[in-house]
Amino acid sequence: MSPDAVATATGQCPSGIVGRAVERADGRSKLAGKAEFTADIRVPGMLYGAVLRSPVAHARVLAIDTSAAENVDGVAAVLTGADLSDLDPYYGHALRDRPIVAIDRVRFVGEPVAVIAATTARDLLMAWGGCPNARPTSVTAMQSNGGTLSGRSAPPRWL
Numbered sequence: 395m396s397p398d399a400v401a402t403a404t405g406q407c408p409s410g411i412v413g414r415a416v417e418r419a420d421g422r423s424k425l426a427g428k429a430e431f432t433a434d435i436r437v438p439g440m441l442y443g444a445v446l447r448s449p450v451a452h453a454r455v456l457a458i459d460t461s462a463a464e465n466v467d468g469v470a471a472v473l474t475g476a477d478l479s480d481l482d483p484y485y486g487h488a489l490r491d492r493p494i495v496a497i498d499r500v501r502f503v504g505e506p507v508a509v510i511a512a513t514t515a516r517d518l519l520m521a522w523g524g525c526p527n528a529r530p531t532s533v534t535a536m537q538s539n540g541g542t543l544s545g546r547s548a549p550p551r552w553l
Contacts, residue, residue: 441470442518446508448500455496455507463510468517473509 423429460472475483475497483497484490495506512518 441511441513442515443509443511444518444522445506446510448496448503448505448507450500451503452499452501454499458508460508462523463521466512466517466521468513469510469521470513471509471511472521473511474507 418424420429455475458474458476460474463469463472473495475493475495478494478497483493483495485494486492495509500507510518510521512521
């Protein structure tokens with residue numbers, strides 16, 4: 395049996411690693427500002443996306459008008475629950491009970507209601523109305539208590 399295996403079996407630190415400073419493999423490149431992060435990667439044909447999320451915990455979605463976003467040059471796709479009728483839109487790690495975007499109702503604050511994909515970040519911002527806090531779609535929902543929300547939407551959360 396190797397000395398490291400014996401030391402591990404007896405609860406001792408193998409090779410004296412624990413308690414010693416170990417240089418990170420990417421530490422120097424990050425300090426120098428040369429590290430590449432996922433957000434830095436650009437590939438040909440890449441799309442930029444944003445998600446419209448529910449501002450309420452429980453509501454019925456009565457209508458979503460995506461025409462303003464769809465009319466922006468560079469918008470490749472706008473996805474809502476109405477677009478999911480011809481496929482199985484559910485997923486989940488234990489139960490497949492969660493739709494890709496809300497279908498007919500939202501069940502929690504932050505549930506995805508619509509998704510926009512555009513060819514450039516600028517086109518995506520234009521689809522959101524020119525700024526990240528704009529309302530790109532007109533969403534009308536009926537809360538479970540009977541109150542009406544007209545045109546309320548959460549700011550986009552970038553993908």
